Amino acid sequence: MKLQEYRSKEILERHGVPLLAGTTATTPDEAREAARAIGGPVVVKAQVLVGGRGKAGGVKLAATPDEAAEKAREIIGLDIKGTTVKTVLIAPAADIAHEYYLGLILDRATKAITVIASAEGGVEIEETAKTNPEAILRLPLHPLIGLQEHETRRIGFFLGIPAELRKDFAKVMRGLYAAFVESDADLAEINPLVVTDDGQLLALDAKIVLDDSALPRHPDLEEMRDLNEEEPSEIAAREAGISFIKLDGSIGCMVNGAGLAMTTMDLVKLAGGEPANFLDIGGGAKQDKVTAAFKIILDDPNVKAILINIFGGITRGDEVARGIVEARSNLERDVPMVVRIVGTNSEEAKPILAEANLITADSLDDAAAKAVAAVRGAA
Amino acid sequence: MSILVNADTRLLVQGITGREGEFHSTAMLEYGTNIVAGVTPGKGGQNALDGRVPVYDTVAEAVEQTGANATCIFVPAAFAPDAMLEAADANVPLVVCITEGVPALDMLRVYHVLKQKGVRLIGPNCPGLTTAGEAKVGIIPGDIHTRGPVGLVSRSGTLTYEVVQAMTDAGLGQTTCVGIGGDPIIGTNFIDVLDMFNQDPETEAIVMIGEIGGEEEEKAAAFCAREVRKPMAAFIAGRTAPPGRRMGHAGAIISSGGGGTAESKRTALEEAGIRVADSPSHIPQLLRDAGVG
Known part of the structure; x- marks a missing residue:
């Protein structure tokens, strides 16, 4: 789960990272008040989870409270890569003498929390990795003993942190590491970490991505989820325990298992169609989940047909078929449905499906072709 | 064996x-x-x-x-x-x-x-493994297997069953089928299992089922080019997956920097001389083309 900048800063501040937190605002009036309380020039920053908000006009300087209100009016409602800005952060503006990049990631390859540091701050680290890879330090930390002081010193020397700020840098590094570990993050980055003209070390922008698997033990962090940034259908799916991602096509997919769900989408595309979603209903294909999945898929008006692909395995195919037929009978909207069930009793499933006017298929390729044909027939 | x-x-x-x-x-x-x-x-x-x-x-x-x-x-x-x-x-x-x-x-x-x-x-987050006709450890349905010369390794669950079923239907049996799991941190990776299959005298051919996210398939491709002389076939799930989204499995995410795509994995495998199927159902034919069975 990605956290907004102001949420990420809350977490870092709690762990002692020096920063100018600022105040969030959802209206120009609130922005004016926030700027007045801060006093002096401020920066108005769109709170969105997509990257590149600066280039999209989502970050603006304001010298006075009235100007802050004006900039907030420009930014709130702005569309940045498909996300409408609802909230801005009003933070004190800083005079920047130098910018650094400092991040921690959970690296799959080394299987370690790994420090990524670069003296070229303010640009995306992927960009630096392409243009100037030597400017990046990658330092895997010991998985059982964690960040050590000598590593913090080494990172500071690599970045060229001024001697008088080394103690402050150690505080930043320790705070970032503690924030990462204690919130079960996948990624925590400060970009830029700056030295100001008056010699302060500050985190100006921050991004934390949390490990979804660890969220159950962090109810306080779960509360930081920004529902504004999620599709309503994705929120409904999460509540039903279904893994769902909305796409732009016309063929809804309902599959058990993530790898098979991706494959089903790929084969729809290969057959000349466009998948409307990724959907994994998980094991067992229980009727309540099938019902929830139907509702979520059909909530998208672009969906013109549904492909259901269940590899039952140990689950009985005829039970799954009855569940599908029953769930479908309660739907408000209906579209052609192609059903493929493999596993125990899959032969017994076929008459049940056919009787309910569902299109059956033996293979996944066949199912994808039939779903594409159904959409063309409906158009 | x-x-x-x-x-x-x-x-x-x-x-x-x-x-x-x-x-x-x-x-x-x-x-x-x-x-x-x-x-x-x-x-x-x-x-x-x-x-x-x-x-x-x-x-x-x-x-x-x-x-x-x-x-x-x-x-x-x-x-x-x-x-x-x-x-x-x-x-x-x-x-x-x-x-x-x-x-x-x-x-x-x-x-x-x-x-x-x-x-x-x-694992974790894996379906386990089965040595056909001998032992099944985990949740892979037993009846889809038949004993034969092919070793299979996969990051997925039901997609693995799909491929095993397709092979069994085509008369291509298996030695061992291993689901290594879909999480970012797993105990055993592709290369570990490929190495075991490579050294197992009964395993004559190897099927590898990957998916988007990480670089394990690319590394496995390099390993195969270097070490494996047995016929191979592969499938990679997630060609239509959008970047930056986690596709069910915690490890199945294309990074916003563009790494971990199905195309990158497919290219790496093909450059290592491994044919990559467009559909799981094509895998038996690719194995037959390579002289298996």
């Missing part, structure tokens, strides 16, 4: 009295797997699976009493890291963790502790 498990495997099941554990243990027994013990803390002294399997309070006790040499873990995510560590502490040499949703930072510690102890970990 085969890899990892066979008729001599003496299996222990952690969480045998839970709903999932009991259901799948029954299926494993029916397949012929030699389940020698179960562990559920507080239920020691009871018998599970209609009295067929003794239950112990601790893994250490179960190992001491039954000589178990492999364990299959079905406990909930919050307790799975501890279950893996308990198994390692009792020196069980093979740990298969089916549990989905184990926090990554817990896995980090478990991975390194098990590695130091020399314990082979499969």
Whole structure:
């Protein structure tokens, strides 16, 4: 789960990272008040989870409270890569003498929390990795003993942190590491970490991505989820325990298992169609989940047909078929449905499906072709 | 021959009295797997699976009493890291963790502790593995397998079943089928299993099923180009996956920098001389083209 900048800063501040937190605002009036309380020039920053908000006009300087209100009016409602800005952060503006990049990631390859540091701050680290890879330090930390002081010193020397700020840098590094570990993050980055003209070390922008698997033990962090940034259908799916991602096509997919769900989408595309979603209903294909999945898929008006692909395995195919037929009978909207069930009793499933006017298929390729044909027939 | 498990495997099941554990243990027994013990803390002294399997309070006790040499873990995510560590502490040499949703930072510690102890970990978030006709450890349906010359390794669950079924239908049997799991931190990776298949005399050909996210398939491709002379075929799921979104599996995400795509993996495999199928159903033909069966 990605956290907004102001949420990420809350977490870092709690762990002692020096920063100018600022105040969030959802209206120009609130922005004016926030700027007045801060006093002096401020920066108005769109709170969105997509990257590149600066280039999209989502970050603006304001010298006075009235100007802050004006900039907030420009930014709130702005569309940045498909996300409408609802909230801005009003933070004190800083005079920047130098910018650094400092991040921690959970690296799959080394299987370690790994420090990524670069003296070229303010640009995306992927960009630096392409243009100037030597400017990046990658330092895997010991998985059982964690960040050590000598590593913090080494990172500071690599970045060229001024001697008088080394103690402050150690505080930043320790705070970032503690924030990462204690919130079960996948990624925590400060970009830029700056030295100001008056010699302060500050985190100006921050991004934390949390490990979804660890969220159950962090109810306080779960509360930081920004529902504004999620599709309503994705929120409904999460509540039903279904893994769902909305796409732009016309063929809804309902599959058990993530790898098979991706494959089903790929084969729809290969057959000349466009998948409307990724959907994994998980094991067992229980009727309540099938019902929830139907509702979520059909909530998208672009969906013109549904492909259901269940590899039952140990689950009985005829039970799954009855569940599908029953769930479908309660739907408000209906579209052609192609059903493929493999596993125990899959032969017994076929008459049940056919009787309910569902299109059956033996293979996944066949199912994808039939779903594409159904959409063309409906158009 | 085969890899990892066979008729001599003496299996222990952690969480045998839970709903999932009991259901799948029954299926494993029916397949012929030699389940020698179960562990559920507080239920020691009871018998599970209609009295067929003794239950112990601790893994250490179960190992001491039954000589178990492999364990299959079905406990909930919050307790799975501890279950893996308990198994390692009792020196069980093979740990298969089916549990989905184990926090990554817990896995980090478990991975390194098990590695130091020399314990082979499969998973977590995996369907387990089956040596056709000998032993099934985990949740892969038994009846889709038939014995034959092909070894299979996959990051997925039901997609693995799909491919195994397609091979069995086409008359291409398997030695061992291994689901390594869909999480970012897993105990055994593609290269580990490919290396085992490469050294197993009975395995004549290898199928590899990958998906978007990470760089393990690319590394495996390089390994195969260097080491493997057996015929291979592959499939990569997720060509239509959008970047930056986690596709169900915690590890299945294309980075916003563009890494981990299906295309990148496909290219790497093809450059290593491995043919990549457009559909799982094409895999048997690719194997036949390579002279298998």
